[in-house]
Structures are given as structure tokens and as C-alpha cells.
Amino acid sequence: MSLAALALFAVALMLVPLGLMLRQGLLVDGLPSLAPLQGALGNRSVARALWNSLDSAAVSATLSLGLGAGLALVVGLTNLRGKAVFTFLILIPMMIPPHVTAIAWTQALGPSSPLLGAVGLAPPLGSPHPLYGRGGVIALLAVQHMPLVFLVVLAALRALPREMAEAARVSGAGTARLLAKIILPLLVPSLLAAYALAFVSALGNFGIPALLGIPGRYTTLPVLIWQRLSSFGPSMLADVAVMSALMALIAIALVLVQTWLSARSRAALIGPPQPPMRLDLGRARPLAEAGIGLMVLVILGLPMAALVGTALVPTYGVTLTLETLTLANFEQVLFRQSVTARAFVNSTLAAGVAALALAGLGALLARATSGPPGPGRGIGRVVSTLAETTYAIPGIVISIAFILTFLRPLPLVGVSVYNTLTLIVLAYLCAFFAVALKPVSAACLQLDPALDEAARVAGAGWSLRMRRIFLPLVAPAAAAGGMLVFLTAYNEITVSALLWSSGTETIGTVIYNYENGGYTVLAAAMSTVTVVATVVLMALLDLLGRRMPPGVVPWRL
Template identity: 65%
Template structure:
């Protein structure tokens, strides 16, 4: 079956989009990192690896990512098994609370924990439990870096394992229970072996996310003298400016290469451990814990209190005192920090406006692109559209896995010169941040839409064709309305991710084009701790409101599209 004119034009437009925002930037990055004297060569990479600072940063990146990934795997799997297999109460609320740290920007997480546990902690000083003044901060160590990376990425593993538990066949677990298998034996002999590919995917997801994390690695790693590749890239580019592009492009290629190797290993392990005994989503198994249920619920409550309530309480307390380090009393209480960042600081007001503009614009554009790409990727009968859609989705997944700083370097290389014909440069504008967001976060908005297309009756396409509907009308009148809730869900997730991020924009922002993430990081880096805390509190409240909006939209979506609405 040939392509209709409208469908052909759509695919051509998407090809141009993919070439400009995926192939060209990453191709230029590869050209700089893998050429020497104008010819393909590995000499730039060898020269980079000959540097002691690069080798140390590479080792620190691998070490922190691997160890924090393992910790996140253990914690996330344990929490998922409690929530997914037992009869604990208030599961929706628990999952929402456990996933919230993932949606809070990593730089905010780092700031909150630093303020919760240090000698100047407002909470500890108020309670009289603060370490002596001048004591070394317990988080300014490699262990502190890995601890917070584990906390940040445990929800990722939780999400992946919960989704897998919904597809496990109940027949096998019920048969094992009928034959007398107790819960721990059932877990060890049946459930965990079936989850092996998912556990590999969860570890690699946590590993790659930690590898590209910038907020935690910068705020904790720089004082701890524990430099990783993302921080090394940021240090060199911020110290030497655009003239250091060639140097940092080579380091970025090294970082991207490690990420791609991790993804390849994940696919290889999943193929070797693949099991064909999964089915469609079904009611989850509910193992009655009996007298152990209060213990399991207590474990969940304590984990939420430690990883969410404690740092957020410290963050709020710091935002409410006149000077960082004072105890929170009636005399030291002030709302001046909030007034400063919300009413008087022009840079922070611009940051909120800029982040809303570029994150909102990226979310809307990605929602529209996801509807078009998802239709092609799930089209019945294969052919060029389906191969194109599947290929585009794969490229989007790879771009999402590549650390944000690498994408930033690629976009600087691509757009630092004026655009052909128009003669306008996007460098040092919001436009380059907007385009980088499209590349970095398309995968987030695409997944829920592809899942929604997969649940539609394939006969809809044939019925619309028989009725004489051309491609444009089929998309407007049939498919777009049906997948619109999933597209809206994906758009909100994209907005949540882009609104608070710092990894992509850390190297792309400029005066007048600040984002929320860079403004918070700059406040903390400049020593304005109370202002950083106030702005972080506002960001957390905005994130919670947006998650509540996503929860409301999720009531009309299939189970699993919104993570905490199982």
C-alpha cells in the first residue's frame, strides 16, 4: 500500500526534524571527538585518556554510577515487591510519595540534604542535635555522592519493577502457592527469576541516570574533590569558554560512549534472560502479610520520612530563617527570602518565566510529534512508515540515555555559528535550550502515546480509509482524539522533567536566559543558601501541583500510563 500525499509529507517533515535535532548535533560531536587532522582517528580519545584528571573523573563516574545503581536496584526492588505483591494499605499514596524524589530536581535534592545534615542545619540546630561548628559535612564525601544518587534513582527502579509485576502471569504464582510455596520461596524460585530481565534494565537505567547526573555531582562532588566526567566538562567549559569546545567534545564523546555501552549491555542481558511468560496487565498478586503488615507499612513510612520529609523540612526551615545556620525561632522567622526570589530578584523571575516558556513549548511540540510518530510506529502491516516510526523511537530512546551535558555540547557545536540563509545565531538564546529539550525529552512524551496506540483496534484505520478519510482527516478526527489523554500525560511528564532540569541547560544558559535549575544552582554556588532554599521550595510546590494535575488526567487513562495509578 503506497503512501498518501499527506502521510508522505509528514514523514518527510519528521525526517528533516530528526536530521536537524538528532543526526546533525550528535554527528558533529562524533566528528570532533573521533577525528584528528581532518581524518577519522581515535587519537583525540587516546590523548584525553592520557590525562590524569580525565582518567580520575572517568573512574569516579563509573564507580559512583555502578555502586549507586546497585543500591538503587536493591532499594527499588524491595519497595516494589512490598507494594506490588502484598496487602499493604494506601498503595497509591505510598507510590506517589516514593516517586516524588524522582521528580524533584537533583540539585534541589542535594541542597535539601546538605541543609538537613550539616553543622549549619536549621533543623538540627533547632533540635540541639547539630554537629559542632566547623565539623566536616558528612555528605561532602564520595559516599555522600553515592548515597544521594541512590536516593534520586531508586524511584526509577521502583517504576520499572512495578510495571513488570503487573505483567507476571498469575497462573505460575498461584500454582506455586497451591503446591505449598511460602512467600519467600515463591519470591526466590519464581518471581525473581521471571524479573531478571527487568532487574537488569532497572540497574542500567539507574547507572546511566547517575552517569549523567549533574546537580548532585556538582553540589556534593566539588566540595568533596570527587570530580566526575559531567563536572569536569562543566569546569573546563565554564573556565575556558567556547574555545575549549574541542577539548570538552572529546570528553563528552567518552561519556556518551560509556552510556551507549551500558545500553548495549542491557539489551544483551535482556536477550539472554528473556522470558516469554508475561502477559497483559492483570490484578496484582496480594500476599496477606498478617502480623507483618504493620511492619511493612512502617518500613515504607520510615523510608518516606527519611528520603522525602526530612530533607524537605530542612529545605523549608532554611528558607524561613534570616541567615543560614540560625535555629528556627519566632525571632529568626522571616518570609523575606520568598519575597526576594518571587518579587524582587529579576533573574529569578526571569528564570521562572523562561522555564515555563521553554518547558511548556517543548511539552506541547513533543505531544504533537508523539501523535505523528506513534501512529507511524504502530501502523499495521509494516512498511516504510512503521520502520521509520520504530527507528525514530529508538533514536529518541538513545538520545534520552545520553547525558544532558553531552547533548548541550553537541548543540553548542551545531548552533554556535549563525544559521545559514537567515544569519541568526541561536547560541546564548532560549531557542537553543528549547531545541535541546526536544532532543533530550522526546522519548518521555513518546512512550505513553505509543502504548495508547497499541491498545486501539487496528480496524479503525481501515474503516476510516473505506469511509474516504484522507491521512490528515484520519489523524484529526480519529487518532488524535483517541490518544490525546496519553499525549497530555506525556506532555505533563515532559514539562515536569524540563521545568526543573539543570543538566541540559547548565552549559546553554546565559544572562537573561536563566532557567529555574541554573538559577538555584547559581544561588547555592554563590553562597546565597537561604535564597536557593526559598526558590527550591517554590519549585517543589510547583512540581507537586503538576503531579496532582497528572494524577487527575490519569483517571481517564489506561492503568500504568500514570505510574502511581496502578
């Protein structure tokens, strides 16, 4: 029964939507053809947007790789103090919505910055904003996705056996030689995976390129898709389907290439993982700690201080002083604006339903993939691969796929979910299944199969073993996965940007519309509330992670 439910879920919310989108973009008169893609690439706007997407994704992923891997090496291999605090702070930008990141940095460095104005360092009024355009988009994409690289590389460092490194140190190898000859070659598969993850995430990012790229005339493909879908032209749906199919094919091709390169470069290691190395920084330790602290202050403290500063002034551009300080913007978004109250309710409800559903489905799928060889494991692996694939596909492409699938009423029942919150929830289930699956899969690796085998010998059926053995053991990990889904979906905008309508606004869409409509102080106030809520949820998940095996909560490795 559970396998049938997983298969039905995969077909209805993964295969069918993506298949319809690819059919719309790659078929001519019912036959496969590259003509639609060629036609799209022949359009100057599409070709330029595609180049901008690839350019910004490649350069920002390179910057993310350098910064994130460097931080992971310092945190994972040395005797740095305060590692848990540094890790938690480094990962906060990953959980902050990209459009909030863009708004915060725009307000931090712009001519009307209340923070810089208060200390007399604001650029002259009327001067161009330094973040508008290619440079700003790439810089903020790098900041946004650096924690992803940090997380992947840190996990890989914790999994490396120490025999080779210890042998090199005994032979007199210094730190630089140890890194160059032993550690970095062993990390090549993880570095490739981290780069691919940062690239795909940047490729599908909507919030940062929309807020910084449009004013700087640097349009990426997700932004162009959003603009075309808003045009309501006669060929609008066909055009966006072709562009979405193009993005999906690029993302899938990148994942396949990354998998192939990782397989070719994988080094066979002997021996189980051991406690991580502790290279002594010596006198450089205070400098390393101060450097990481300064970096956290710049990439997290500066924009968040500017965001709060903007939320506390009556009008954007007013200098923040004791006389101008006001809480009216928070009162407006929390108690007076019906759209913001509705957005908080909608996002909480949609993210909560998706989190609960995916926590349960993740447990079922983890059970299938970790079970004995047979049809169940095969079906589980297929569904798991589909989940990883849909996670790699940009969220705006998922949105187009669901629009094409659910534009008409559902067959048999005749009920329409288009322009409803249900459609957003269904899209979340497709886009974030892999997020819920990773923690519970990590927990399954820690389970002793003897428990299940003993219950089977005693005559317990599958259902009884699930209720009495498997689910109680993986419930904390499934809850952690659900909380990660909630954190991811609660503030997102990439998926819901094309699916929301009047009455189904989400937090991300309302913040973007406030900023895009010129209500900057209200956007700052609402963004501040969401950042506080995100940090609180991360702290609760961190507390929950202390009772679970390593690897279940991503930043508690």
C-alpha cells in the same frame, strides 16, 4: 508530510548534533581515530573523573536497584494498604531536581542546619559536612534514582501472568520460594533495564556531584566538562568534545549491552497479564506500612523540612525559632530579584514550548510505529530508537553537541540561536522526546485497530483518520506525555547548565548559582517554591490519569 517532518526533526536535532560532537571527538585530519580518546584518558584529571563517574554510577545504581526493587515487590505483590499514596510519595524524589535534593540534604545534616539546631542535634560548627565527598554523592544519587527502579519493576510486576505463581502456591511453595524460583527469574530483564536506567541517569547527573563532590574533591566527568568549558582556554572546545564523546559512547554501549542481556534472559510467557497478586502480609502488614512510611519520612520529609527551615531564617546558620522566622527570603526571590522572576518565566516558557511540541510529535511518531507495515513504520521505529538513544545520553553531552552545532549562525537564513532561549528549547526537544513518547505509545497499545480499518474501508484518508479517530483517542495520553516533559524540563539543570547566558537563566541554573555563590537562604526559598510547583503539577497529572488507561501516567499502573 508527517513522516517527512519526523525525519527532518530527527536529522536536525538528533543525528546532526551528535554526529558533529562525535566527529569533533573521534576524527583526526578528517579520519576516524582513537587518538583523541587515548589522549584524554592519558590525562590524570580526566581519568580520575571518569573513574569517579563510573564508581558513583555503579554503586549508586546497585543501591537504587536493591531499594527500588524491594519496595516494588512489597507494593506490587502484597495486600499493603495505601498503595496509591505510597507510590505517589515514593516517586516525588524523582521529580525533584537533583541540585535541589543536594541542597536540601546539605542543609538537613550540616552543622548549620536550622532543623537540627532547633532540636539541639546539629553537629559542632566547623566540623566537616558528612555529605561532602564520595559517600554523599553515592547516597544521594541512590535516593534520586531509586524511584526509576521502583517504576520499572512495578510495571513489570503488573504485566506478569499469574499462572506459574498460582501453580507454585497450589504446590505448597512459600513466599520466599515463590520469589526465588518464579517471580525474580521472570523479572531479570526488567531488573537489568532498571539497573541500566539508574546507571545512565547517575552517570550524567550534574547537580548532586557538583554541589557535594566539588567541596569533597570528588570530581565526576560531567562536572569536569563544566569546569573545562568555563575555563575559556584555547583548546577548551576540543577537550570538552572529546570528553563528551567518551560519555556518549559509554552510555550507548551500556544501552546495547543491557538490550543484549535482556534478550538473552527473556522468558517466553503464555497468557495475558492478569490482576496483580496479593500476598497476605498477615501480622507483618502494619510493620511493612510503618517501615515504608518511615522511609518516605526520611528520604522526603527530613530534607524538605530542612529546606523550608533554611528558607524561613534570615541567615544560614541561625536557629529557627518564632523570633527568627521570616518570609523575607520568599519575598526576595518572588518579587524583588529580577533574575529569579526571569528564570521562572524562562523555564515555564522553554518547558511549555517543548512539552507542546513533543506532545504533538509524540502522537505522530506513535501513529507511525503502530501503523501497518511499510516505510512509515520503518521510519517511525528509527526515530523512536534515536529518541531512546538521546534520552540515555547524559544531558551535559547533549549540551556540548548543541553548542558545536549552533555556535555559528544557521545556514541559509543566517540567524544565530546561540546564547538564546531557543537553543535551550531545541536541546529539550532532543533530550526529552522519549519522555513524551512513552505514555502515547502505551495508549496506542490499547486502541482497537478495527476503528482505523473501518474508516479506511469507508474511504477516509490518512489525514481524516488522524483528525477524527486517532488524535481524539490518544489526546489524553499525549497531554500526559506533555506534562511529563514539562515536569522534567521545568526544573532541570543538566542540559541548561552549559547553554544559559545572561537573560536566559533557568530555575535550575539560578538555584545552583545562588547556592554556589553563598546565598543559601535564597537558594532554599527558590527551591521550596519549585518543589511545591512540582508536587502540584504531579497531583494535576494524577487527576488526569484517572481518566486514562493504565500505564499512561507512570505512577498510575
